[in-house]
Amino acid sequence: MKKKEGGWCRSFREQDFPDSDRRRIRVRPDLQPWLSKGDINKMELLAGGEVVSKARVPAHGQVLQVALDPPAPQQKSEPPEGGPAHRRAGTHSERCQQGHCSLVKRTDDWFEVFAFHLDRVLGLNRSLPAVLRTFHSDILPYRYISGTPRPVVWWDPDIKHLADKDNDQNSVPLSWARYQKLLQVHCGSKANLKTAPCVGVDHPEWGRLALYDFLLQVNDRLDRYCCGFKPDPTDLCVENLLYTKCGNTNELLLVHILVRKADPSTLVFIDNAGRPQQSANNLNFRLVEGIDEFPESAVSVLQSGCLESLLLHSLYTDREFWDSQGGASGFRTIIQTVEQRGKILLQHIRDKKLRVNRDL
Missing domain, CATH: 1.10.1070 (Phosphatidylinositol 3-kinase Catalytic Subunit; Chain A, Domain 5)
Known part of the structure; x- marks a missing residue:
């Protein structure tokens, strides 16, 4: 721990967290080395991707699955999981299989965003990237665009689910x-x-x-x-x-x-x-x-x-x-x-x- 993280065992300073940086995802490798390139790509997708379609999640009435068009810089690079090259066309399901979907959750679930960061700083690396985001898209129901930010979690197409x-x-x-x-x-x-x-x-x-x-x-x-x-x-x-x-x-x-x-x-x-x-x-x-x-x-x-x-x-x-x-x-x-x-x-x-x- 002393070798790996010793430099972080200092009291934080206000200049470490400047308000002048208005990027949605504020990343510097020297400040957050525990966040991988894949984490950062997914966080930028979740925070800045354009809503292109939505779907209900069976048996989960308060969770909405939302497909996101990656921000412009990502459209020229590999998608979050290195799958097929990004394309706008395709069904909602196809977008999700490409790794371009998210789950928009209840406002009360904000602690899940905190939990993602806890997972990474502990070196567990088992949770899915998550951000907090306010939506404005006409594609979404009103309660999702009422101005209250919601936790948004990356939807992993490779997770195995039981058929039941x-x-x-x-x-x-x-x-x-x-x-x-x-x-x-x-x-x-x-x-x-x-x-x-x-x-x-x-x-x-x-x-x-x-x-x-x-x-x-x-x-x-x-x-x-x-x-x-x-x-x-x-x-x-x-x-x-x-x-x-x-x-x-x-x-x-x-x-x-x-x-x-x-x-x-x-x-x-x-x-x-x-x-x-x-x-x-x-x-x-x-x-x-x-x-x-x-x-x-x-x-x-x-x-x-x-x-x-x-x-x-x-x-x-x-x-x-x-x-x-x-x-x-x-x-x-x-x-x-x-x-x-x-x-x-x-x-x-x-x-x-x-x-x-x-x-x-």
């Missing part, structure tokens, strides 16, 4: 009981990835996911039933009576367990809005249940005291998100909340004497 329409937000069907069993056998190192209880995902992936979800307090993945904390009466897990199933582990299912077709042993993190307001005395430790190792790169960032500086330099890249939160001072409270959760997680690792493994 009631379970399409998974690449593999996975119950809580089977999940706990596969954690014990260490899939990929001590057990065959394709032999039950394994589901094809490498063991270290679950530690990355658990760390990320704990910091963000994402329950709608490993704990969609809200069994590991006291939910609010307005939470969907309470309104839909999922909370009542916690006593029967055989009925508990995981959701948003996704992989890419081209890389089925590596997880992809989606729907990462989590719970920015979750209090420290109501944290969900079920998210780390059964986890016996965590990634060294992410743990070293949490230990270093650099997280605030790293996040501020990363968040600054998204001008609309930065401005909407009031800049560095506006982000300070939420960053401190995540830092506190990080300290609690580090104490958990020490208390349980869990392993910290070097990333491959």
